[in-house]
Amino acid sequence: MDKSYSPADIESRWYDTWESRGYFAPDLDAEGEPYSIMLPPPNVTGSLHMGHAFQDTIMDILTRYHRMRGQPTLWQPGTDHAGIATQMVVERQLALKDVSRHDLGRDAFVDAVWAWKEQSGGTIERQMRRLGASVDWSHSRFTMDQGLSDAVTRVFVSLYDDGLIERRKRLVNWDPVLHTAVSDLEVESVEEKGSLWHIRYPLADNGGHVIVATTRPETLLGDAAVAVNPDDERYASLVGKKLKLPLTDRTIPVIADDYVDTEFGTGCVKITPAHDFNDWEVGERHDLPVINVLTPDAAMNENAPEAYQGMDRFEARKQIVADLEAAGLLERTEPHTLMVPRGDRSNTVIEPYLTDQWYVKIAPLAKPAIEAVRDGRIRFVPENWNKTYFNWMEGIKDWCISRQLWWGHRIPAWYDDEGRVYVGRDEADARQRGGLGDEVALRQDDDVLDTWFSSALWPFTTLGWPDKTRRLETFYPTSVLVTGFDIIFFWVARMIMMGLRFAGDVPFRDVYIHGLIMDAQGQKMSKSKGNVLDPIDLIDGIELEPLVRKRTTGLMQPQMAPKIEKATRNEFPDGIPAYGCDALRFTFASLATTGRDIRFGLGRIEGHRNFCNKLWNAARYVLMQTEGHTIEAPRSLTLPDRWIRSRLGALLRDLETHIDNYRMDLAAQALYEFTWNEYCDWYLELSKPALQEGDEAQQNATRHTLLTVLEQLLRALHPFMPFITEEIWQKVAPALGLSGDSIVITDWPQAPAADKEAEEHVAWLKAVLQGVRRIRAELNVAPGKPLDVQLQGGTEPDRAHLERSESLLRGVGRIAGFEWVDAEADASQCAVALVDSLRLLIPLKGLVDVAEESRRLRKLLDKERKDLARSEGKLGNSRFVDNAPEAVVAQEKERLASHRATVEELEAQLERLAALGD
C-alpha cells in the first residue's frame, strides 16, 4: 500500500464493478423485512447541488446498512420532468439563438425538451455514481415515462369520476411572464416598500366624497364597489349611495361588509372582484360585477378607458396616480410596506386573474392523510414537524393543477365545439364514455398538469402501479422518506394523500426531515449569490481560476460578477483541494444533526480527509504486521485484544441505535472516535510490544485481533465511506482467509460481547501511561528516555494489573523497570503521578526542578481540593443524602474518598519538596 491515501485512484475503480455485478438491485428472495427508499427525483434541469449530495449520502448510508443486514433492499432512483423549471431552461437556451417556443411550435419544442432531458439526466446519473449512490439503476424511472404517464392519467380520471377534480372559472395566481397559473405554494410573499394612495371617490348625487386607501391604484378601473364596515358609524349614512368611479364614467355603490377593518386606512375599501382574492369573495356576497381590466401580460385591456389600454400595469399605475392628482382626487400618498406576491420561478409579481382552471378538491383527500400521521402510521423525524404538517393540512385549499405550459402531462380532457368537456384515458375512451360518435370533433385541453401531480404518485408508480407487481407488493409502503422541510407541502403531504387513496396504504413509514445545506456564513447557496459549491469539486478539487469562472459565468445578473469573484478569491485563495468522495460523505453524515441549517465549511471535510488517511495507515500497519504469517483462530486472547473487541461491540451497538434514530452525526462521531482514539491511538500501540516480545500464541492472537477488528470496522464504516473501505477490505479479507468478492455484499458485523475485566484493565493501563507521559511532557523529559518507575501504596487490583501487563507497560511507556517501594521510601527526588491511591514515583535525580515540580503539583492540588470541597458539601447536606438515589450518593462517597486520598498524597509530596528546597 502507498504511504498516503489518494482518493482519486481508489474511487475510480470500484463503482462500475459494483454496478455491473448487480449488487444494487434488490434480492427479492432474501429473508428479512424489506427495506426501501424512494429517491426524491431530482429535476432534470441541470446538475446536482450540495443538498442533493447530502441527502443522497444519508439515503445511501441507510441503504447500504440495511442491505448488509440481509434485508431485501431497494433504493429507487429516477428523475422529475419539473414542468416549469425545465421548460424555462430550454426556453432560455432557445432565446440565445433568438428563437421562441412559439417559433418552434408545440411538438418541436417538446422534442427539444426531451433532448435536453437526455443530456441533463445523464449528468445527474454520472454525479450520483461519483457519490457512490447504490441505487437500483436497472429500474430507474422518469416521471414522463410511458408507465408513469399512464398512471397519471388513470389517477386523474379516477379523481374526476369521483368528483374530486373539476374545472372552474375563478381567480388564480397568474404569472404574467410565464403565462400560466401557479399554485398557492409557488407564490412567495416578499416584504417590499410601496405606497398607500388615498384617493377621493366623489359621491354621485351631491357633493362630498369618501377616501379610499389602496396599494394598487391601477385596479381602480375594475372597481365594482366601495365597502365599509357595517358597524362603522362614520359611513353608515353612505351605505347604498352611489359613487363616481374616478377616471371612468361608471358609478359604483357603497356596500357594507364585515371584511372591512375600521382601524386600517380610512375604513373604506375599494372592491375589485377581478383582481383580488378577498374582493372576489366580497363580490360574490354582494353579487357585484366582475370587471377584468388586465390582459394575460398584465397590461390594461379593453375594459379600461381607452387612454390606458395596452399600458403595462406599473406604467398604468404611474399614469393613473398622475391623472388622479391632476383631477384633484389624490388626497395624499404615504409610504407603506406590504407583502408582494412573487412567482417562485419568474420572480415577477403574481396577479389574481380570472381564468378557467382544473382543481383538485383537497379536503376529502386531506382528512385521511391527517389521520395517518395522527395515529402514527406515519412518523415525522424529528417529531415536531408533524405540527407544521397539521397546520398546513388543516387549512389546506383546493389545488390548482392545470398549467399553461407545453412540457408535462397533457390533461386528459377533450372539448367539443360547444365547449362541453369529456374526460378519459385517451380520446377514444373519452368519446366512448361521453357516448360520442366519430363524427363529433374533439379538441384536447392544451394545458398540462402541475409537475407535483405526478411526483405525488412516485412511491407507487415507480414500483409498477397499477399493476400488482412483485416490487410493489414487496416494497410498498416504503420504509422512509428522506427529504428537506422545504418540500413538506409540495411533495410529502401530497404523496400521503395520493398514496392512501390509490395504493391503499401510506407511502412511507418514517419521514426523516433533514436540514438544508448553507455556505460557511449560513447563507443559502445560490448561483446568483455566487456561493455555490459543487460536490464534485470537493471530491476532485478545483483550481482557483476555473472556480471563479464557474461561479461568474451564466449569471442572471452579470453585474454581480466582480463581487462574486472577489469573495471567491478571498475564501478560496488556493482553490479547493481534492478531498475525495469518502471524506465528503463522512462530512455530510457528521453534519446531519437535528438543526435546520447546516453550515458547510472546509474545516470539517479536511479533518475527514485526514481521517481517511488515518484509516489507510492503520490498515497499512496491520498488513505489514501480518504479512507472511499464517493467522489462526486464537485459543486465548491478550487483555488488549479482549479490550478492543469489547470496544468494537460497544461501537456496533451504538451505531445500530444511531442509524435507527437517523442520527448520522452521532454514528459518524462514534466511528471516528473508535477508529482514531481507541483502535489507532491505543490498540495499535498496545499491539506493538506483544508482536515484538510476545510468544507465538500472543503474537497470533494479536495479529488475529488486528485483522479481525479492522475487517469488522471496515464493514461498519462501509455505509459511510464505501470506496476506501472496499479498497482496504480487498487486502484485509484474504489475510483472514475470508471468501467473498466485495465488502458491499458482506454481512453487518455481529457485535462482540462486553468484556468488563478487559475494559477495567485497559482503563488502568491508560491511566498509568498517561500519568507517566504527563510527567515527561511537563518536566521536559525526552519522550524516548527510559524511566524507572517506583510504585507506592495502591491496592491489590493495582498489583494484579501490573503483574499482568508489566512488560506491556515497559514497552509502550518506555519504562526501564517497575519497583514496589514501601510507604516510607524517600520520594523527594521523584516526580509523582497518581492513579487513585496508587503513587507512581519517577526518580529524576538532579533532573527535578523543585520549583517547577511544586508548581505542577500545586496545580493538580488546587483542582483536587475544589472537587473535594464540592463532594464534602454535597454529602454534608442531609437533604441530598436523604433524597438522592442511593447509587448517586454511593458514587459521591467514592469520589469523596478518592479526592481525599489524592489531596493527602499531593500535600505530602509538596511538603517533601519544600523540605528539599530549604
Added chain:
RNA sequence: GGGCGCGUAGCUCAGCGGUAGAGCACUACCUUGACAUGGUAGGGGUCACUGGUUCGAUCCCAGUCGUGCCCACCA
C-alpha cells in the same frame, strides 16, 4: 398576527436532571519503522439573561432579550 426553531470553548456544533464534550483553531515538546493528512501533553466555557420547580438545573417550567425560518387576505 399565528406556528416552529436557535442562543454551550475563538469558530462550527453535540449533550439535555447528578462533577461540561467533539472537530477545527490555539500553546509546548517530538522527523519514535502505520500515519507530520502525524504523535504526546496542555490552555480555553459563571452552558444569553431573570425568576421558579428540585436535595441538585446547561438540561424541566415561566418570562425577558437576541436571532432565524415557515404560514397568514388586512386594502
